[in-house]
Amino acid sequence: MEVVTDMIDQVSYECGESSGCIDGSKDGYEYGYHDCILDLVKKRNNYTRTRRRKIRKLLYFTKQKLWGVALLLLTFLVAVWSGGDMTAGVLTVPMSLILIFSKRRWLL
Incomplete structure (x- = not known):
C-alpha cells in the first residue's frame, strides 16, 4: 500500500494541491x-x-453476423425444400450478405 500512497503523494505534489502545507494550513x-x-x-x-x-459492440456485431449466416442458411434450405425455386432468395441473399459484411448496425 505504500507504493500507491507514495504515487498519490507525488501526484498531489506535482499538481500543486499540497500548497496548503506551505501556507501553514494543514488542509492543503x-x-x-x-x-x-x-x-x-x-x-x-x-x-x-x-x-x-x-x-457490447463486439457482441452486437457478432450477433448481427450470426443472424446473417442463419438467414443465408435458411434461404438455401427453403430453396432445397421448394425444389430449387430461389424466388425468396432475391430478397434474403442480399439482406444476409449485408448483415454479414456490413460495419453498420442493421438490427434493432
Missing part, C-alpha cells in the same frame, strides 16, 4: 490527497466504461 495536503484519489477513481471508472462499451 489532505485536499490534494483526496483529489488524487478521486482522479484515480474517475480514471478507473472511465476505463471500465470504455471496456464495457467495446465488449
Whole structure:
C-alpha cells in the first residue's frame, strides 16, 4: 500500500494541491490527497466504461453476423425444400450478405 500512497503523494505534489502545507494550513495536503484519489477513481471508472462499451459492440456485431449466416442458411434450405425455386432468395441473399459484411448496425 505504500507504493500507491507514495504515487498519490507525488501526484498531489506535482499538481500543486499540497500548497496548503506551505501556507501553514494543514488542509492543503489532505485536499490534494483526496483529489488524487478521486482522479484515480474517475480514471478507473472511465476505463471500465470504455471496456464495457467495446465488449457490447463486439457482441452486437457478432450477433448481427450470426443472424446473417442463419438467414443465408435458411434461404438455401427453403430453396432445397421448394425444389430449387430461389424466388425468396432475391430478397434474403442480399439482406444476409449485408448483415454479414456490413460495419453498420442493421438490427434493432
